[in-house]
Amino acid sequence: MNSEIQELVKQTKEIRILYVEDERDVREQTMMMLGVLFDHVDVAFDGEDAWQKYQSGSYDIVFTDISMPRMDGLELSRNIKQSDPFQKIIIISAYNTADYLLEAIEIGVDGFVLKPIKLDKIVLTIKRLVDSILSKRIMQAYRENLEKEIIEKTRIIQEQALSDTLTGLQNRFALNRRLDSIKEPHILIIINIDNFDSINTVYGYENGNFVISSLANILSTNMLDKASLYYLGRDEFGILCDGSYERDVIERYAKELQAIIHQSVITLNGNSLKGTVTIAIAKGEKNLFQQAHMALKEAKKEGRNRIKFYDQNLKIEKLQSKIQEFSPIVREAIDSDSIVPYFQPIVDNKTKKINKYECLARIVSNNEIYSPYYFIDIAEMIGMLPNITRVMIDKAFQKFQHNEYSFSINITEIDLNDNYLRDYLKEKVQEYKINPSRVILEVLEGISATGVDASLKQLKSLQELGFSIAIDDFGTQNSNFERVNAMQVDFIKIDGAFVKNIATDEKSYSIVKTITEFSKSIGAEVIAEFVHSQEVQNLVEKLDIEYSQGYLFSEPKPELVG
Numbered sequence: 001m002n003s004e005i006q007e008l009v010k011q012t013k014e015i016r017i018l019y020v021e022d023e024r025d026v027r028e029q030t031m032m033m034l035g036v037l038f039d040h041v042d043v044a045f046d047g048e049d050a051w052q053k054y055q056s057g058s059y060d061i062v063f064t065d066i067s068m069p070r071m072d073g074l075e076l077s078r079n080i081k082q083s084d085p086f087q088k089i090i091i092i093s094a095y096n097t098a099d100y101l102l103e104a105i106e107i108g109v110d111g112f113v114l115k116p117i118k119l120d121k122i123v124l125t126i127k128r129l130v131d132s133i134l135s136k137r138i139m140q141a142y143r144e145n146l147e148k149e150i151i152e153k154t155r156i157i158q159e160q161a162l163s164d165t166l167t168g169l170q171n172r173f174a175l176n177r178r179l180d181s182i183k184e185p186h187i188l189i190i191i192n193i194d195n196f197d198s199i200n201t202v203y204g205y206e207n208g209n210f211v212i213s214s215l216a217n218i219l220s221t222n223m224l225d226k227a228s229l230y231y232l233g234r235d236e237f238g239i240l241c242d243g244s245y246e247r248d249v250i251e252r253y254a255k256e257l258q259a260i261i262h263q264s265v266i267t268l269n270g271n272s273l274k275g276t277v278t279i280a281i282a283k284g285e286k287n288l289f290q291q292a293h294m295a296l297k298e299a300k301k302e303g304r305n306r307i308k309f310y311d312q313n314l315k316i317e318k319l320q321s322k323i324q325e326f327s328p329i330v331r332e333a334i335d336s337d338s339i340v341p342y343f344q345p346i347v348d349n350k351t352k353k354i355n356k357y358e359c360l361a362r363i364v365s366n367n368e369i370y371s372p373y374y375f376i377d378i379a380e381m382i383g384m385l386p387n388i389t390r391v392m393i394d395k396a397f398q399k400f401q402h403n404e405y406s407f408s409i410n411i412t413e414i415d416l417n418d419n420y421l422r423d424y425l426k427e428k429v430q431e432y433k434i435n436p437s438r439v440i441l442e443v444l445e446g447i448s449a450t451g452v453d454a455s456l457k458q459l460k461s462l463q464e465l466g467f468s469i470a471i472d473d474f475g476t477q478n479s480n481f482e483r484v485n486a487m488q489v490d491f492i493k494i495d496g497a498f499v500k501n502i503a504t505d506e507k508s509y510s511i512v513k514t515i516t517e518f519s520k521s522i523g524a525e526v527i528a529e530f531v532h533s534q535e536v537q538n539l540v541e542k543l544d545i546e547y548s549q550g551y552l553f554s555e556p557k558p559e560l561v562g
Contacts, residue, residue: 005123009037011130016040018057020050020064020073021092026115030092033119034063037126047071051079059087060133061126063113066093066100074100077107088129092117166209167216169231175238178228179288185243187250188288190280190296191219191257194304196235199275203268211275214266222260224253238292243283247309254279254307262305282310326378329370333363334384339391340364341399342556343407346527346549349541354562356406356440358549359396361388362556385414393428401432405562408440408470416443416455422462436466440491444472456487463488470527475515485522492519496530496550503535516543 017038021027022045034041042057044050048070054062062080066073077089090111091104104112111125162174179188193199193215200208212231219229219237227241245253258277266273280296282288291310299308333339341359348355363370379385392409400407415421421441429436441462459469470491471484475498484492494515501508512528519526528540531550540548554561 004127005036005119008123008127008130011134012037012126013039015060015130015133016042016058018042018044018050018054018059018062020044020047020062020068020076022046022065022068026065030063030117033117036119047073047076050076054080054083061088061090061129063090063092066091074103074107077104077109081108088133090122090125090129164231164233167213167231169216169220169229169237171230172232172238175230175232175240176289178240182285185283185285186288187241187243187245187281187283188292189239189241189250189254190232190292191215191237191239192278192280192296192300193235194276194278199268199273203271203273207268210268211266211273214264215261215275215277218261218264219257222257240288247283250281251307251309254281258305258307276305278304279307280310281308322374323378323381326370326375327382329363329365330375330379330382330384330388333365333375334387334391337391338364339388339395340558341392341395342558343399343560344549344556345554345561346408346547347553349546349548354405354553355547356408357400357560358408358410358442358556359392359399360410360556361392362558380412380414385412386418386420389415390424393424397428397432397434399560400438401434403560404438405560406438406440406468408442410472411441411443413444413455416458419454419458421458422465425462425467426465437468440468440470442470442472442493456483459487463490471524473529475511481518484524488522489524491527491547492524493527493529493549494545499528499540499550500530500532500536502539503533509539512545513543516545520544 015038017034017040019027019030019034019041021030021043027043027045031041031043042053042059044053046068047064050062050064051071062077064073064076071079073091073093077091080087080089085108089107089109090113091100091109092113092115093100094115101112110129113122113125162170162177164171179186193211196208196211199211212235215237216229216231219239223229223239224241224245227239230238230240232238258279261277262274264274266275278296278299280292280294280299282291282295284291295308295310299306302308340362342362343357343359345354346356346358347353361372361376363375376385376388379388389409389411396407396409411421425436425439428434429439441459443459463469468490469487470493471487471489472493473495474484474492475495492515494512498508498511498515502512503509516526525546527547527549528545529549531537531540531548531552533552536550537548537552
């Protein structure tokens with residue numbers, strides 16, 4: 001046996017062969033030859049026998065004669081290739097004719113060997129097929145191993161993705177997946193650690209993690225039946241339980257949790273820490289996570305160590321409903337130029353004449369007119385407030401370019417933060433030929449009380465350009481008299497909540513009197529808002545307030561009344 005055959009034998013040990021031959025003598029001679037090369041050779045006596053064996057077995061190479069009873073080799077090859085186009089087939093024939101060769105090629109056989117078969121003559125053909133088969137096996141094994149590795153790594157990643165390494169608990173993703181699959185009412189309890197940021201700041205993040213781990217242990221040992229515990233990240237845990245629990249049972253459980261957690265002393269850096277948690281609860285089949293967080297936000301507004309059940313009357317729920325209703329209206333109003341100014345006169349109390357107007361935004365949509373009460377907060381939340389301010393500036397300048405009235409426009413801290421006002425107002429002054437001294441920029445009291453220095457500097461620069469500054473709704477927020485004095489504002493508008501009651505409430509009268517005296521002391525003129533009756537107007541005049549604004553004179557209207 002030459003070296004080439006010896007090398008081939010090493011490769012063919014695991015190759016399975018189906019040999020098909022109807023002539024006994026040829027079959028026996030060829031089997032002796034194939035037995036030298038292959039350990040696994042099955043024999044079929046004709047095409048029909050071979051087809052049955054092929055259907056029940058698994059073979060790497062099929063050697064078949066052409067001329068056989070019941071089913072010849074070409075028909076057998078055609079059936080095999082239809083069953084498996086990649087099956088290796090070698091045709092063995094005594095007929096060296098073009099017709100047989102062309103038909104075999106058309107079927108897609110992989111080799112054609114003439115009888116009588118000599119071992120050295122078929123070695124090259126077999127070697128080529130064996131190399132292809134072994135390469136395929138190697139690739140198949142590689143793919144299978146790769147698939148197994150991918151499946152295992154995917155399993156590990158999924159486990160890691162659905163669990164938290166710090167606590168060992170299922171995480172937010174696991175909870176969301178569980179919530180997506182529920183078909184009946186469940187109860188979701190959110191436990192939020194009060195002032196957790198302070199714990200991290202004072203004691204460090206490592207100790208913050210210790211608090212999280214400790215709370216995870218406390219919650220794990222105090223679980224309801226039919227409930228699962230999740231760590232939702234940062235300072236929150238979630239408990240999802242069966243929806244059959246009554247509200248009073250859940251409320252009692254939440255109170256017990258708060259008590260247990262508060263009584264569990266945690267030592268951090270030698271200091272004993274007693275924590276509190278705020279708990280929010282939602283029940284239902286859908287949107288449990290969102291609803292529980294709405295309740296949590298509402299509870300946080302009320303203070304610490306609270307328990308809040310979700311219901312549709314929560315303030316935040318009403319706010320979200322309002323956002324859903326009005327955000328499309330706001331966007332459409334801006335796109336369709338449906339934001340219009342309404343004008344409310346401001347009367348000079350000495351001359352009894354209209355001296356100036358306040359420009360107030362309205363949205364006109366589907367034959368409805370919406371005041372800022374409905375849309376200003378929404379516009380701020382969706383980032384459209386500066387768009388509205390620009391529209392109001394532009395339309396106010398258009399309105400007052402052909403008269404001598406002064407007019408005021410409301411400016412927000414967001415407008416100041418966007419840092420566009422100086423250039424935009426200068427552009428409008430030049431475009432409409434309006435003296436800046438006629439323009440009053442009304443800012444809320446909060447800007448004067450707590451506004452950042454950059455905002456105050458912008459207001460100062462606008463004053464230097466000739467624009468007047470008014471503090472609106474003075475008295476309702478954190479009144480900072482020192483800051484207002486330093487700003488050297490031109491007008492102070494006393495909040496209408498005090499003005500409208502000065503005839504019936506001594507405290508309101510006293511507040512209005514104090515603000516008026518303060519305003520005069522710093523050289524600012526006073527505008528009283530919400531003057532709705534002659535009785536109130538008489539007291540306003542008695543206090544020597546320079547200007548009045550309110551329904552006694554006119555409600556806001558789309559046209560000037562003077």
